Amino acid sequence: MAxxxxxxxxxxxxxxxxxxxxxxxxxxxxxxxxxxxxxFPNRIEQIAVGKPFDVTDLKGKFDVHVNVKGGGTNAQAQAxxxxxxxxxxxxxxxxxxxxxxxxxxxxxxxxxxxxxxxRRGARxxxxxxxx
Numbered sequence: 001m002a003x004x005x006x007x008x009x010x011x012x013x014x015x016x017x018x019x020x021x022x023x024x025x026x027x028x029x030x031x032x033x034x035x036x037x038x039x040f041p042n043r044i045e046q047i048a049v050g051k052p053f054d055v056t057d058l059k060g061k062f063d064v065h066v067n068v069k070g071g072g073t074n075a076q077a078q079a080x081x082x083x084x085x086x087x088x089x090x091x092x093x094x095x096x097x098x099x100x101x102x103x104x105x106x107x108x109x110x111x112x113x114x115x116x117x118x119r120r121g122a123r124x125x126x127x128x129x130x131x
Contacts, residue, residue, distance in 0.1 A: 009087030011079040013108055016071025020083030022091065025063030027053075031080065032068060045077035052085040055102050056095050062088075082107060 009020040029049070031039040040046050053059040064084060068076045085104040089096050099105050113122035120126055 007087045007090050009083040009090065011081065011083030011086065013078040013082065014071045014075040014111060016068060016075040016079040018066055018068040018076065018079035018083045020080060020087050021065045022062050022084065022087040024061065027060035027062065029064040031066040040073065040077055042073065045073060048077045049080050051081060052088055052099060052104050055098055055104065056088060058088070078108065
């Protein structure tokens with residue numbers, strides 16, 4: 001990988017979409033132009049976002065810039081995690097088995113089921129009244 005070369009990765013989860021840019025650096029992570037700790041104050045989400053670097057022992061070697069929109073904070077964190085994992089595989093193909101082993105390259109395809117007509121929600125019907 002050349003100095004200052006940007007590698008892109010795209011991550012999705014539910015309705016969250018994360019566009020991730022990874023380049024060599026010191027480990028700075030900005031999400032929507034804010035530091036990661038400020039954007040994801042929840043420690044569990046911070047751990048989820050940093051997991052690809054922990055698994056591959058590359059913590060502190062890359063700067064990450066992310067644009068993420070849609071979904072909730074947890075879905076956004078998982079979308080960012082997938083985007084980072086895909087970018088790392090583009091940088092080094094040998095990381096793929098290790099990331100796959102920890103389920104970091106699998107896109108979670110579960111989505112919200114749409115509301116149907118004649119029902120209160122996706123499956124719940126209206127309350128039945130005999131009289």
